[in-house]
Amino acid sequence: MDRLVRQGDHVIIAEDRYERVLKSHDFSRIGRCDFYSSQERLMPFMSGIIGQKDSPLVPIMSKRITSVTQAGLYDHWTEAYMPNSTSCAYPPTKIAVNTSLSLHNLWGMFTVLLAGYSLSLLTLALEALTFEILQSWNSSTCGSIKS
Incomplete structure (x- = not known):
């Protein structure tokens, strides 16, 4: 499964706990954090208990499950079960990419550079043309006023 993800x-x-299990096993096996989690969470915890309709046990069990969750016991148990569960929990603020630079990687920068040069050359040509037109118009206008 991680082979497909490693290819990019x-x-x-995955659910948050399962994703922690995957990352902790990968960290234990390789010794580095190759995978990071997104900031968004789809479902915080996918677990449930089934009780008979109108059973007096359902509200009691719901209250106990809520207490265990709010007390942070699930997180404590997860860390005890998987010692590397928090090793890759916080991704670095900057991720360095170690690839060699080539024209294929830099074509966007060169495109922007050439487009900027082309626009500046076009602007210079339009300014020179406008200057020549205004000069010829001023000389023809001034010549007709004097006569």
Whole structure:
């Protein structure tokens, strides 16, 4: 599964706990953080308990599950179960890309540079043309006023 993600063609969309399991196993195996999580969360925790309709146990169990979740016990148990669960939790603010520079990687910058040069050359030509037109118009206008 991680082979497809490492190629850069796929992503993993998983529940938060499962995603932590995957990253901690990968960190334990390789020793570095190759995968990072997005800031957005789809579902914070996918778990449930089923009870019979109108059973008095359902509200009691819901209250206990809420207490365990709010107390942070699930996070504590996750960290105890997976010692590397927080190793890759916070991605770096800057991610360095170590690829060699080539024309294929830099074509966008050269395109913007050439477009800027072309526009500036066109502007210079239009200014020179406008100056010549105004000079000829002023000389013809001034010549007709004097006579």
